[in-house]
Amino acid sequence: MxxxxxxxxxxxxxxxxxxxxxxxxxxxxxxxxxxxxxxxxxxxxxxxxxxxxxxxxxxxxxxxxxxxxxxxxxxxxxxxxxxxxxxxxxxxxxxxxxxxxxxxxxxPSFLRKGHLTISVSTGGKSPRLARRLKEWIESNIPSGVEELLSKLEKERSFVKKSGLSMVEKVNFYDEIIDRSGILKKKGDIEN
The missing domain is CATH 3.40.50.720 (NAD(P)-binding Rossmann-like Domain)
Structure with a gap:
C-alpha cells in the first residue's frame, strides 16, 4: 500500500x-x-x-x-x-x-473496517475472484475486531517500553487476542 x-x-x-x-x-x-x-x-x-x-x-x-x-x-x-x-x-x-x-x-481488492485493512490479489489473473474472496472475508470478519484493534493499539506503547523479549511480546499479544474470543470458529466449544 x-x-x-x-x-x-x-x-x-x-x-x-x-x-x-x-x-x-x-x-x-x-x-x-x-x-x-x-x-x-x-x-x-x-x-x-x-x-x-x-x-x-x-x-x-x-x-x-x-x-x-x-x-x-x-x-x-x-x-x-x-x-x-x-x-x-x-x-x-x-x-x-x-x-x-x-x-x-x-x-488488489481491499476492504477497510476502521483501521483494519485487508487486501486480496490474484496477481492480475482474476480480479473477479479477488473481489469475491474479499467479499467472503468481509462477511466472515467477526464483530468486535475494531474494539480489539483499539485495545491492542493502547497496549502497544506499554509493550514497546516493557523490555520484553520478542517471544514474550508475541505471547502477550496472543493472550489478549485469545481472551477476546473473537477468532473462535463458529461451533467451537469452551473447555
Whole structure:
C-alpha cells in the first residue's frame, strides 16, 4: 500500500472502469485528473463537484507530466498501450485495466473496517475472484475486531517500553487476542 494523499494521479478514460479507479483514488485523498474525449455521467458529476479535474480530449503523452501514478482505463486498447509505454519511459507507475502485462503495478481488492485493512490479489489473473474472496472475508470478519484493534493499539506503547523479549511480546499479544474470543470458529466449544 502506498500513501497517495495529495499526490497527482492521472486516469486515462472516463467510463465505468475508470470511474471505479477514480473513486478509489479519491478515497486515498489523491489529486485526480481524468483525460478522455467523452466522460460518463459519474465522472462529469465528480468534475462538477470539484472533486476531480476533467480534461475532455484525447490522451497525449504530455498529460503524464507531473503525475505520481497513472491508470490507463479507457475503452481503447491502443490508447491504454500508449499511456502505459509513455508512463514507463518516464518512470511513472502505471496500471492498465485488463492488461497486467502492461502494468507496472496491480491494485488488489481491499476492504477497510476502521483501521483494519485487508487486501486480496490474484496477481492480475482474476480480479473477479479477488473481489469475491474479499467479499467472503468481509462477511466472515467477526464483530468486535475494531474494539480489539483499539485495545491492542493502547497496549502497544506499554509493550514497546516493557523490555520484553520478542517471544514474550508475541505471547502477550496472543493472550489478549485469545481472551477476546473473537477468532473462535463458529461451533467451537469452551473447555
Amino acid at each position: 502506498i500513501n497517495l494523499k495529495g499526490k497527482r494521479c492521472l486516469v486515462v478514460g472516463a467510463g465505468g472502469v475508470a470511474t471505479r479507479k477514480v473513486k478509489s483514488l479519491l478515497e486515498c485523498e489523491a489529486q485526480v485528473t481524468v483525460v478522455s474525449k467523452k466522460a460518463c455521467s459519474d465522472i462529469e458529476k465528480l468534475a462538477q463537484e470539484g472533486k476531480i479535474k476533467l480534461i475532455e480530449k484525447s490522451f497525449s503523452p504530455e498529460d503524464l507530466d507531473g503525475n505520481f501514478l497513472v491508470f490507463a482505463a479507457s475503452d481503447d486498447p491502443i490508447t491504454n498501450r500508449l499511456a502505459a509505454m509513455e508512463a514507463a519511459k518516464r518512470g511513472i507507475p502505471v496500471n492498465v485495466a485488463d492488461d497486467p502485462e502492461l502494468s507496472t503495478f496491480i491494485v
